[in-house]
Amino acid sequence: MAKLSGPVIGEGYVGRISLDNSTGSLELLKLTIADNGEYRVILRESDLMYLSNTSLNVYDGPDGMEIKGPTKIEVGQKFTLTCSTDSNPPASYTWVLNGTKIPGHSPEFTKQKSEYSDSGDYTCTATNDVTGNKISVVLKLSVKDAL
Incomplete structure (x- = not known):
């Protein structure tokens, strides 16, 4: 895993991902079939932690x-x-x-x-x-x- 400006980003996603820390919005660019799967975003703010799960199916x-x-x-x-x-x-x-x-x-x-x-x-x-x-x-x- 690579750590860039706070978020932890998998090596295959470096340069293809955009994360808005204020909203938890995750944007993936240049999708491939290998991007299929479950995704989890964890945001920590003070003593609070927000979790969001979603699945992605690339056609x-x-x-x-x-x-x-x-x-x-x-x-x-x-x-x-x-x-x-x-x-x-x-x-x-x-x-x-x-x-x-x-x-x-x-x-x-x-x-x-x-x-x-x-x-x-x-x-x-x-x-x-x-x-x-x-x-x-x-x-x-x-x-x-x-x-």
Whole structure:
């Protein structure tokens, strides 16, 4: 903890926090998902102590999206593609293969037995239903003959 001009401020908040000692008003700047949580302000004046508790839920994202999975497989092989992103609330997902929507809203897409028609561009789109923000990433998959 850092101590600046009287109030005790956590290191992650230095330069992002404003506290009005006369009212107990706390202002956080440049919010991130990491700021989610419970907050307590304690004001001491003479022999009196004032406590105030509140919770903060920061809605943000999706950010930092990626698709993990193979880019080359053999026909008949099982494959899984996994889409991930940082989002609060958690994002909903859609998958598209070569312009055709794949049913479902899971961050994971699995095919038990690949076919040549599974080759192409897999687009995963993550949507934060609260913020309305969307982000998409593409993975190119090539299905080849078994050796």
